[in-house]
Amino acid sequence: MKNILILGGDGFCGWPTALHFSNLGHNVSIIDNLSRRKIDVELGVESLTPISSIETRLETWERISGKQIPFYYLDLSIEYDRLLTIIKKNKFDVIIHFAEQRAAPYSMKNSHSKRYTVSNNINATHNILCAIVESGLDIHLIHLGSMGVYGYGTANMEIPEGYLDVCFGEASSTVTKEILYPPSPGSIYHMTKTQDAQMFAYYSQNDNLRITDLHQGIVWGTITAETKLHENLINRFDYDGDYGTVLNRFLMQSAIGHPLTVHGTGLQTRAFIHITDTLKCFEIAINNPPRKGDKVKIFNQMTETFRVRDLANIISEQTESEVLYMPNPRKEDSENDLYVSNKCFLDLGLNPTLISTEVFPEITEIASKYSSRCNKKYILAKSYWSDIERQNANNETY
Ligand code: NAD
Ligand code: USQ
Numbered sequence: 082m083k084n085i086l087i088l089g090g091d092g093f094c095g096w097p098t099a100l101h102f103s104n105l106g107h108n109v110s111i112i113d114n115l116s117r118r119k120i121d122v123e124l125g126v127e128s129l130t131p132i133s134s135i136e137t138r139l140e141t142w143e144r145i146s147g148k149q150i151p152f153y154y155l156d157l158s159i160e161y162d163r164l165l166t167i168i169k170k171n172k173f174d175v176i177i178h179f180a181e182q183r184a185a186p187y188s189m190k191n192s193h194s195k196r197y198t199v200s201n202n203i204n205a206t207h208n209i210l211c212a213i214v215e216s217g218l219d220i221h222l223i224h225l226g227s228m229g230v231y232g233y234g235t236a237n238m239e240i241p242e243g244y245l246d247v248c249f250g251e252a253s254s255t256v257t258k259e260i261l262y263p264p265s266p267g268s269i270y271h272m273t274k275t276q277d278a279q280m281f282a283y284y285s286q287n288d289n290l291r292i293t294d295l296h297q298g299i300v301w302g303t304i305t306a307e308t309k310l311h312e313n314l315i316n317r318f319d320y321d322g323d324y325g326t327v328l329n330r331f332l333m334q335s336a337i338g339h340p341l342t343v344h345g346t347g348l349q350t351r352a353f354i355h356i357t358d359t360l361k362c363f364e365i366a367i368n369n370p371p372r373k374g375d376k377v378k379i380f381n382q383m384t385e386t387f388r389v390r391d392l393a394n395i396i397s398e399q400t401e402s403e404v405l406y407m408p409n410p411r412k413e414d415s416e417n418d419l420y421v422s423n424k425c426f427l428d429l430g431l432n433p434t435l436i437s438t439e440v441f442p443e444i445t446e447i448a449s450k451y452s453s454r455c456n457k458k459y460i461l462a463k464s465y466w467s468d469i470e471r472q473n474a475n476n477e478t479y
């Protein structure tokens with residue numbers, strides 16, 4: 082059994098992860114500064130599901146399972162000394178790092194949100210790396226990265242798991258070198274993930290830290306075995322134009338009779354993973370750490386790819402929802418292919434839950450149950466990548 086610290090353990094991925102590992106018998110602790118809840122207040126929107134306070138969540142879990150999860154209210158981007166003290170005192174084996182501002186649209190909203198995203202994400206990641214080194218402990222750091230670090234241009238090849246062999250020089254004397262797959266971020270948020278990757282490469286080389294970076298696709302679903310044990314353990318469900326992600330948004334939109342909001346052509350291809358597979362991937366990553374001195378271990382944490390338009394059509398056929406093609410608020414390729422290797426997780430035993438109409442009812446049920454909590458004015462995405470996208474949107478009426 083391991084001593085696991087979950088950074089960002091009050092969030093959409095972090096909360097079910099904390100419950101899952103606590104349930105498996107590990108000693109779990111959480112750090113979170115509740116910034117995600119504060120951003121909801123700032124935006125005037127709430128999770129579709131009525132999430133309990135972190136105190137109620139943890140009291141309920143202790144009552145049901147008999148297990149305690151200590152919680153530290155701490156801002157990782159500024160409270161370095163407290164972080165170091167907590168790490169030294171608890172001697173964690175594993176730290177799972179979810180604690181970043183994770184919405185691409187929010188990161189593009191205005192100069193405040195751009196600057197916040199950069200300083201929050203990069204300082205948090207760097208403080209964690211620095212604290213692990215200063216603690217002198219042999220901790221395995223697992224970070225939640227993003228498929229978006231690779232960019233979404235058509236690559237005409239299968240995207241490898243993090244590294245690429247490149248050959249250069251004359252035919253007679255070519256040199257082959259392994260490099261990190263060239264980053265190509267499509268938002269300020271994704272840019273911070275590419276910076277994280279550089280910091281991981283540096284700290285693993287300079288300080289021999291053991292680091293796993295999980296390049297995760299879009300997580301869909303919301304319920305896990307543990308979150309459904311009690312109403313107070315319910316996970317968050319973001320549906321708004323900034324934080325809601327595409328498949329969960331479409332399912333929720335169909336449940337409340339709103340047209341499915343396809344951006345642009347809908348020919349953008351993206352990578353997806355179900356939330357229960359996310360948990361399985363963490364188990365695999367924890368059980369297969371890199372050795373000290375190894376390079377950063379990079380897994381592509383996704384199970385399948387879909388075009389946005391195809392997802393909308395599948396849901397529309399099932400529910401007779403209207404599909405609404407809208408001007409794209411984002412600057413992104415109107416069409417791209419995406420072939421991704423996820424061999425590492427498959428070889429280590431991941432058996433994916435794939436997108437299918439059989440899995441949808443679980444999500445639409447939740448969306449229908451809490452539909453009265455939806456404020457329709459927050460559904461359309463209104464964070465624009467530049468004035469061009471803002472102008473295009475203003476020329477349309479809905
Ligand atoms: P989330 O916003 O729901 O959770 C992040 C948590 O971190 C929040 O509870 C927030 O309060 C906390 N946090 C943020 N900054 C902090 C700081 N400085 N100090 C302490 N706590 C802080 O996001 P999520 O959807 O759970 O995503 C978790 C991670 O997984 C993110 O890094 C994200 O980039 C990555 N990811 C998410 C998805 C997805 O579809 N949700 C897909 C790929 C990767
Ligand atoms: N899209 C629509 N309609 C919508 C919402 C989105 O067509 O109503 C389109 C977007 O324009 C984009 C695609 O769907 O082309 C995906 O958007 P998204 O909001 O579902 O996902 P994204 O912004 O890429 O970000 C999410 C998470 C982020 C994570 C990333 C994984 O918020 O934390 O890193 O997925 S990945 O996309 O693989 O980089």
